[in-house]
Amino acid sequence: MAQHEPSWTRALYVDGEFRPPAAGATLDVRDKSSGALLGEAGSADVADVDAAVASSLTAQRAWAARPHAERAAVLRRVATALEQADGLRELIVRETGSIAGKADYEIASAVGELTEAAALASRPVGEVLRTGHPGRFSVSERVPVGLVAAITPWNFPLVLGMRVIAPALALGNAVLLKPSPETPLSGGLAIAELFARAGAPAGVFQVLPGGERVGRRLVEHPDVAMVHFTGSTAVGREIAATAGSLLKKTSLELGGNNALVVLADADVDQAAMIGAWSSFHYQGQTCISAGRHIVDRAVADAYLDNLVGRAAAVTVGDPLRDGAGLGPIINDAQLARARRLLDDAVAGGARVLTGGTAEGRFFRPTVVVDVDPSCALWTEEIFAPIAPVAVVDGADEAVALANDTRYGLVSSVVGRDVHRATEVARRLDCAMVHVNDATPQDEPLAPFGGTGASGLGGRAGGDANLEEYTERRWRTVTGAPVHYPY
Structure with missing residues (x-):
């Protein structure tokens, strides 16, 4: 993977391909240390969001119907592609302004998120319930949320994106990713390249770099079932207010003091x-x-x-x-x-x-x-x-x-x-x-999140991902005839 693949230039990743945005707008991507231009990403608009949502809805249903082993296999192939990605380390350093060790951490941690999510795909998704009705089979089962919008920050763009993408896909959801305008490559289009190489079905994972209009449309779109946002508390409050008025599931990982x-x-x-x-x-x-x-x-x-x-x-x-x-x-x-x-x-x-x-x-x-x-x-x-x-x-x-x-x-x-x-x-x-350790800690199996002004929703990591990216459904099956008064 070169620092900036030609296919990424002025592009979004929609319906399984890199393509220019509808309005042709672009984002300059700069080296944070030198200010030099690294390349250009496409800058999505509302029309691009709507097109991506339409593609995702069809793709998600087919993806959720696939055997769990097939979903897990895609994630393992993405992990392999990530481990072998040439130039991604330097891209993270240049695009985020970090040291190489931080880039190494991001790559290793993102691989961990993918491999743990692949294992998550085979976890039990239901339990048999006792019932007081003879002849009734009663079960509580987990079903995918549906279409998840992930709005991610610039500081750890690869791993904070993968923390949402991997478990959500493992459990049968589709994901629309809006990376920060500061890091649309390592936080977005580079991830899309990995999924393309791994043979992920078109429409299951899509990337929409852009600004506030894109994020707002994702939050407001009636067919987006869940919004996951990592970023400032101030923006998180706005998202919570909008999503709450729409009765939409949210997961907000916000600031800390x-x-x-x-x-x-x-x-x-x-x-x-x-x-x-x-x-x-x-x-x-x-x-x-x-x-x-x-x-x-x-x-x-x-x-x-x-x-x-x-x-x-x-x-x-x-x-x-x-x-x-x-x-x-x-x-x-x-x-x-x-x-x-x-x-x-x-x-x-x-x-x-x-x-x-x-x-x-x-x-x-x-x-x-x-x-x-x-x-x-x-x-x-x-x-x-x-x-x-x-x-x-x-x-x-x-x-x-x-x-x-x-x-x-x-x-x-x-x-x-x-x-x-x-x-x-x-x-x-x-x-x-x-x-007796530092405040910055994060592991794929640990429940990560905050309370108060630091977060709203559940937790990311391990079994917590089951709660985040599925809904519980009660299902009964009755084999014998039933009788009601009318």
């Missing part, structure tokens, strides 16, 4: 390493990054010294040319937001211990103390390599501060006494919690 709690008995070097990775990896641009470091006063000075040293040692630059540990912020708007959050915090009395500067979009890892707990840097998702640190006295104060948020995605607790750290972790109000 995640806490890293460092207890008084923590190994400071270990804790600071966990803290640095939690806040700085991929420029802090993940929903599961640590946005709040809550540190016991007993180890606060040592923790800050260690964290500052780690931040200062990180190389920032073009991951392909400079061998950097961190690449650029994704775009100018995101950079401006990070600057505004930091500047407002400093204006309110916060102190920057290291970082806080940028050359172009290359933002230095930043450690901040004395942050007013009411300022946006502390209360909102940051999406930049900034680590705000608060000092507390004891575990009770740490738990209260960690839980003082409208978000509920993930937290971590670090301490030598594993039993005590686990007890603290159990008191945290979030959907995922890790003891």
